[in-house]
Amino acid sequence: MEQKTCLVVDDSRVVRKVARKILEELGFACSEAEDGLKAMESCANSMPDAILLDWNMPVMSGIEFLRRLRKMTHGTTPKVVFCTTENDIAHIQEALAAGADEYIMKPFDNDIIQTKFMQVGLL
Template identity: 55%
Template sequence: MKLCLVVDDSRVIRRVAAKIVQDLGFDVEEAENGRKALNACAIRMPDVLLIDTEMPELGGIATAQALRKMPGGDKVVVVFCATENDPHFIRAALEAGGNEYIMKPFDSEIVRSKFLLLDLLG
């Protein structure tokens, strides 16, 4: 089973996202910031990183950049999931190593359709 690491400083968002991703057939791990996410990646590299951009200690963009330099980190599908919806910001996030971007608020259909086009389902 593929592993998705859900990273958000909001416990509520993490739980909602984790439930959606579980229902899509993924194993799920959670982390509350980028630093803890990188620690988790060092132990077990996920297939997908679903990560907020704004978090204490280490934000999502810096986390993605660091991940890409780790062994195996280049293969991880990085999906940013953030409140920011400014096109310039989104473009910068993609250039920093994101494969997709979800704007909050989101629902299960949005996550499912994004995972589908990333060829992560079935």
């Protein structure tokens, strides 16, 4: 079976590193982007199977990226899991309305990511 790909989008290098380690242990090939614009470029180049997406980033926020992603060719393909400190119901509803598949609170760990990725059918 072909290895699944995941794009980790977060302006924190530490968060990207931690998420990448977990995802690679789960068998994903990972790439990283530090803001929504870089993530757009990455997706235009090669659409991933999954996107772990931060909300608050410079240049282009996670929610703005998600809205644009879902309008791209094959942009509905990736499973998008928001990973953020924004945990109020309004943010969660906005994310889901924009096309997010799941929502993870920071700080996250291996179990949380594994559970959410299973729920959306990636594992």
